[in-house]
Each structure stands twice: as structure tokens, then as C-alpha cells.
Amino acid sequence: MQAAIYLAFGYVLMESPWYILACVPFWNQRRVSKKVIGLMAFFMIAFRAATAFVLVLAVPNWLNYTMYGYLLNYALLIALFFRAFCVSPIRLFYVFLLLYSISSCINNLSVGCLRFLFPGMSVTMSTFPLLTVVVFGIFLLLLPILYRFLKGGLRRAVEGLDWKSILLLCVTPITFAVIALVFIGYGDAQEIKDTGLDILYLLVSLAGIASYFVNLKMLMGSAQRLQNEHELETRLALQAQNYENLTQGIEAARAARHDLRHHLNAVRDFAAQDDKTGLLRYLDEYAASLPQDEGPDWCENRAVNALLKHYLAQAAGAGVELDVKLDLPGGAGVPDTDLCVIFGNIFENAARSAAAAGKGARIRARCETGEADIVLTVENSAGTAIPHGEGLGLRSVEAAARKYGGTARFEERAGVYLSRVLLRKDPPPGDGPGTQEDLKRGTPLHEPTQ
Incomplete structure (x- = not known):
């Protein structure tokens, strides 16, 4: 019972903050109210804690089945995000990969520090509640930096980059995520913990995070250059169109002035002959020959x-x-x-x-x-x-x-x-x-x- 309580409590404190942070990059694309998103987050946290509690109490050798708990949790989380936000799968996948790498790095750093301070102790969520407290404390220290990045650079990337660019960003980090999952599955099933394995896992997580930031910065710079070039091309096209319209207007005005002299001579002849009927017929024909208006004006600009x-x-x-x-x-x-x-x-x-x-x-x-x-x-x-x-x-x-x-x-x-x-x-x-x-x-x- 104690292990079940520790594990459920650990999941609430260690994972629920990440559910909330994952909403930040997609906040402008939400399709439900803030209240509904809050209820979804509460349900997700309660579900995660309940599955962990039941797993420990009902399943013998439950450590061998923790991977299935992770997969079930992620499946439900993805379904809830699709309901709450108007977002493509590849964008959601990319943000989840990033947050998964950062959270894994924090978790492993906490485990390594506690094993160093308490040698010989089994440092797991189900046996050592101090681990949950340390992980949550590190998260709180990093929260301002994470929130600023998620609301700023990452939100602009999610909203601005096309799906092919996002897919390209996922190639390297997904490799590190798979390796991290293997480490978790192997580590949870081991009675004796290997410090060298923990260090290697930490290095893998750090490499995954570094690849995110490097690739994201490079791709955002490239996308910004393409946007600037497109805006420049648009402005040049507008200037060319305005120049063409101006040239056509000048030519039309010149032709109209040339033709107007002939029309005035014809009107003078009709007036000199006092031919009112002929003059009116001529003016009607001239009015019918004038070019039609190009269309309505849509605005004053x-x-x-x-x-x-x-x-x-x-x-x-x-x-x-x-x-x-x-x-x-x-x-x-x-x-x-x-x-x-x-x-x-x-x-x-x-x-x-x-x-x-x-x-x-x-x-x-x-x-x-x-x-x-x-x-x-x-x-x-x-x-x-x-x-x-x-x-x-x-x-x-x-x-x-x-x-x-x-x-x-x-x-x-x-x-x-x-x-x-x-x-x-x-x-x-x-x-x-x-x-x-x-x-x-x-x-x-x-x-x-x-």
C-alpha cells in the first residue's frame, strides 16, 4: 500500500506540471475554454495517479509493466490535446518530444544526486518519496525559463513553420527519446542500480535537448530569411503592378487627349450646322464606346x-x-x-x-x-x-x-x-x-x- 501511495503521489507532482506546460505553445490555437482545459488537466492527473495506484496493488511484479502505463498515459494525453487544441499531429509530437527530453533529464539528475547522497538506498518513486520532492523543486527553479521559451520561441516555431520543417526537427530528438524509453524500461526492472548507466542516460538526455535548440535556432533563422525574401518579392511585385497601372493610365490619357481633339471638331461641326439630332446621336455613340469601369472600389486605401x-x-x-x-x-x-x-x-x-x-x-x-x-x-x-x-x-x-x-x-x-x-x-x-x-x-x- 505504501509503495502505491508513493508512486501515485510521485506521478502527480512529477508529471502533472508538464501537462500544463505542454499547453503553452498551443494556447492561441485552443478550441475550448480555459475552464474545459483545466478540467481535462485535472482528469489527466487523476487518471495517471489512479493507474499507478492500481498497478502496484493489483499486478504482481508490477515493475515489469510500467512501460505499458507510460504508453497508456501518452495515448490518453494525445487524445485530450487533439480535443482541446486545433493542432496537427506533427506539431504536437514535436512539443511532446522536447518536454519529454527535458523532464527525463531533470528526473535522472535528481536520481543521480540522491544516490550520491544516500549510497545503498533504493532511489525510486515507490520507495523514496524524497525523489519526488527533489524533482519538483528542480522543476520550480527552471519553470520561469521553460515558460518563457515555450511562450516565445517555441510558440512562434509551432505557429510559423510548415509541417515539413517540423518533421525535420523531429528526426534527431526522436532517436534520443527512444533511447531514453529503453533506459527507463531497463532501469525500472533492475534491483541494483548502475551509477554509470545513470550518467550515460543523463548525457543522452542532454544531447537530445541540445539537438532541439540547435536545430530549432537554425531552422527558425532559415524560415525568417525566406519570409523576408517573400515579403520583398511581394513588395516588388506590388511596385511593378503600380508602375504598370500608372504607365497604362498615362498612355490612356495621352490617347484620350489625341482622340478628344477629333471629337471636339465633330461636335463643333454638328453645332455649326445646328444639327441637334445628329449631335445627340454622336454623343450617345461616343459614350457607348468609352471603356467600362474596372470594377467597384472596395476601400479608400x-x-x-x-x-x-x-x-x-x-x-x-x-x-x-x-x-x-x-x-x-x-x-x-x-x-x-x-x-x-x-x-x-x-x-x-x-x-x-x-x-x-x-x-x-x-x-x-x-x-x-x-x-x-x-x-x-x-x-x-x-x-x-x-x-x-x-x-x-x-x-x-x-x-x-x-x-x-x-x-x-x-x-x-x-x-x-x-x-x-x-x-x-x-x-x-x-x-x-x-x-x-x-x-x-x-x-x-x-x-x-x-
Whole structure:
């Protein structure tokens, strides 16, 4: 009974903090309330303690079956995370690998220290409760550093990198995780503990953690360079398009001035002959020959409006229903270059995806410009042939939003793709993402039916 109590108590203190920390990188992507996530964490902790308690009391030679307890625990944990957060398996797997390596390193360091201080003692959770206290104490010391990293660099990596990059990051650490599991299974089944084995296990854990940070830093640097290059290409494309529009406007104005002289001569002749009927007929013909307007103006911001005319005209030509109302004045408080990156990428993706959705496709967009912020919400039908994906365009939008202390979120539900962007006109110091509550003004215009 005593061993069962010690083990259950140990799992509560040694593992439950990691369940909570694992939520931090995905906090902006949660799909349930904070209260529900808290209840899930409580259930997970209670389940872990109960399985450990029952295992010790009901199973002879229970040390040989601890590996099955770990696997059952991880399976339930993954299921709960998929329910609580809108996150891909590879991202969840990557974060779990990192936290597993760090927790394993803390556990083994604690065991090694206690064996050195208490030689000859069996230092396990089921026989030595001081181990649980030491592990929890080390965790509390490292908590500020871990929380800052999980909320900062790791959250940006999880939200910004595509799944192929995340998969690449997992290759090296998964090797160390498998080795660590072998060490745990072997060590739990041994009556006599080997100090050399503990040191080797500690070194393996440290190597795994080091590989995480080195690979993550290198890949994030590469991703940042790609984003900068994409933003530069976008701005150059916008400048080229504006130059082409300006050139076409100048040529059209020159041709109009040349033709206007002939039209004025014709009008003068009709007036001189007092041929009112002929003059009116000529003016009607001239009015009918004038080029049609390129389309409605979608907003007052000239640079963004030029982009929207281009992409929304493509969507309208493909039969997409448009419901667009944008309050975006010139001099909105954010440079036009960054606004063009955000609006251009979002509406380009929306136009392509909606056009591929076929009959009944629609784009619905709203933009509100307040005194302190700009909120853009776009919903569009999602065609399976041309998905939005995780390309550089959306990552450029996220980077631009963070630049102005805002947030950008993208998700697909029931065939409708939702894009929500918040920009602050006066960004706070640093470039951290905004809070979840900042997006309340950018909630969907309507919830897609399930």
C-alpha cells in the first residue's frame, strides 16, 4: 500500500506540471475554454495517479509493466490535446518530444544526486518519496525559463513553420527519446542500480535537448530569411503592378487627349450646322464606346484597393459571390506596404480557393479600422483542389501581424476557410503575439454549419 501511495503521489507532482506546460505553445490555437482545459488537466492527473495506484496493488511484479502505463498515459494525453487544441499531429509530437527530453533529464539528475547522497538506498518513486520532492523543486527553479521559451520561441516555431520543417526537427530528438524509453524500461526492472548507466542516460538526455535548440535556432533563422525574401518579392511585385497601372493610365490619357481633339471638331461641326439630332446621336455613340469601369472600389486605401480589384475580379469572373465591406482609409496607421502584404496574400488565397470550390462559392469579408487597431475577417469557400496550405504567404501575414503587436489566425471548418488578423496601430515594445481575447472583434461573421 505504501509503495502505491508513493508512486501515485510521485506521478502527480512529477508529471502533472508538464501537462500544463505542454499547453503553452498551443494556447492561441485552443478550441475550448480555459475552464474545459483545466478540467481535462485535472482528469489527466487523476487518471495517471489512479493507474499507478492500481498497478502496484493489483499486478504482481508490477515493475515489469510500467512501460505499458507510460504508453497508456501518452495515448490518453494525445487524445485530450487533439480535443482541446486545433493542432496537427506533427506539431504536437514535436512539443511532446522536447518536454519529454527535458523532464527525463531533470528526473535522472535528481536520481543521480540522491544516490550520491544516500549510497545503498533504493532511489525510486515507490520507495523514496524524497525523489519526488527533489524533482519538483528542480522543476520550480527552471519553470520561469521553460515558460518563457515555450511562450516565445517555441510558440512562434509551432505557429510559423510548415509541417515539413517540423518533421525535420523531429528526426534527431526522436532517436534520443527512444533511447531514453529503453533506459527507463531497463532501469525500472533492475534491483541494483548502475551509477554509470545513470550518467550515460543523463548525457543522452542532454544531447537530445541540445539537438532541439540547435536545430530549432537554425531552422527558425532559415524560415525568417525566406519570409523576408517573400515579403520583398511581394513588395516588388506590388511596385511593378503600380508602375504598370500608372504607365497604362498615362498612355490612356495621352490617347484620350489625341482622340478628344477629333471629337471636339465633330461636335463643333454638328453645332455649326445646328444639327441637334445628329449631335445627340454622336454623343450617345461616343459614350457607348468609352471603356467600362474596372470594377467597384472596395476601400479608400488606394494601394490595397488596387490589389483587391485584381483578385476579386478574378473571383467574380469564376462565379464566386462577393460580400465585401472594408473600412480601410488611406493612412490607416499601418504602412501601405505591410497592409498590401496582409490583404494581398489573404485575398489571393481566398480568390483561388473559392474559385476552385465551384458552384455556390462565396467570399465574405469585413474590415474595421478603429482608433487603436485594424481588424480583418475573411471567410471563403474552400476548394479541395487548391487548398490554402501552409505557404510563405500566410507566414508573411503572421510575421506582419506580430510586427504590429497583433495576431493572425487561420483555420478551415466545414468547407469554409477563416482568416482573422488584428493589427495594432501603436505596437508595444517587442514583437510578441497578442492575446486570445484580442481576436474577439474578429470572430467569424457566421459559424459554418457542421
